[in-house]
Amino acid sequence: MLIFHPAGGNTTAYEALVKRLPADVPVIGFDRVEGSIEERVEQYMPKLREIQPHGPYVLVGWSLGGALAxxxxxxxxxxxxxxxxxxxxxxxxxxxDVPDTPENKRARLERWKSFAVKTYGLDENIxxxxxxxxxxxxxEQFAIIMEMMAMSDAKIPGGIIEHQRTSFIDNRVLSNIxxxxxxxxxxxxxxxxxHDGAIELEPQWAQIDEDGRWGEVVDDLEILHIGGDHLGIVDEPHIAKVAADLGERMKGLKKQ
Incomplete structure (x- = not known):
């Protein structure tokens, strides 16, 4: 099984999933590189083919990781x-879809500014x-966010800034797939x-079709309702349901 990192994170997010899978299911993770979905996949492909030269392939991902899969x-x-x-x-x-108009860009940065004021003590008058x-x-939008933070007295550790950068960029990639x-x-x-935090920053996430709009491009689509919210689905108890289904499907592949 090949898994891909989520937005703003790495494949350690799948720790609970891996623990729940049968011990004989090999799991290989692909962590973050820069670029569009297509550019990232191109970078992954040589190592992926080295690890598993031929199929059948099982590709799994949560959040942005699913788009990469x-x-x-x-x-x-x-x-x-x-x-x-x-x-x-x-x-x-x-x-x-929300068009990337100047007005929508401004609204997005205003929301991120409010988040930074509340979370990091950014000067609200900037x-x-x-x-x-x-x-x-x-x-460039995130660079503007960083400049706004630099104009403030807020002292934000570099690790948190990098996490915010990757989260912002990855979620924008995910929003635009x-x-x-x-x-x-x-x-x-x-x-x-x-989850509520995503809706606070990008209100369009409050309305999602049952099929997540995959029905537009996939005929053989199976939907399993797991429960919880977007963040909680990779943790217990919800991830146990995902792991049980994946385990059964992997078992079925071995019998073929």
């Missing part, structure tokens, strides 16, 4: 390899530079809702 599956299928299934652990898109936001991409049709089996493990 889906992208890797597309690449492997295009190369003529067999993919048994893709497991998406609450990998969803909001019901409605202005948001609207003129620079008009042309800013996601990396535009998956192409996939001719294979996909299993979607659904939480009941997005």
């Amino acid at each position: 889906y992208g890797a599956a597309q690449t492997l299928l295009a190369a003529g390899e067999e993919v048994a299934f893709v497991g998406l652990i609450d990998v969803v898109r909001p019901s409605e 202005p948001v530079p609207m003129d620079r936001l008009v042309e800013a991409d996601d990396d 535009d998956p192409t049709p996939y001719d294979g089996k996909v299993v979607l493990y659904r939480a009941d809702k997005m």
Whole structure:
């Protein structure tokens, strides 16, 4: 089983899952690299093929990790390899896309500013530079956030800043995914809702279709309702349900 890191984190997020899987199920994790989904998958592919030269592949991911698993599956299928299934652990898109207009960019930075004021003591009187936001991409938007923090007396450890950077960039990548049709089996493990923190920063996450919009591109889609929220689904007791299903599917592959 090949697993991919979630937004803003690494594959240690799957510790509870790995502990629940049968001992004879090998699990290989792929941690963070920079770039778009396609660019990251391209970077992963040489090591992935070195570890497992041929299928059937099982690719699993939570959050952004699921988008990476889906992208890797597309690449492997295009190369003529067999993919048994893709497991998406609450990998969803909001019901409605939010265009990246200057007004929406400003609203996004205002929300992040409010988060920083509440969490890190950022000076609430620091202005948001609207003129620079008009042309800013996601990396530049976060650079503006960092400049705003530098103008404040708030002392934020470098590790926390890096975590906020990767979280911001990865979640923007996840919000903007535009998956192409996939001719294979996909299993979607659904939480009941997005977690409150994500909705606070990006309100569109409050409305998510049951299929997370994967039905738009996947015909062979199976949805399993796990419970909890987006953050809690990878922890007990919810992850036990995910692990039990994955374990049974892996057992079925060995019998073939």
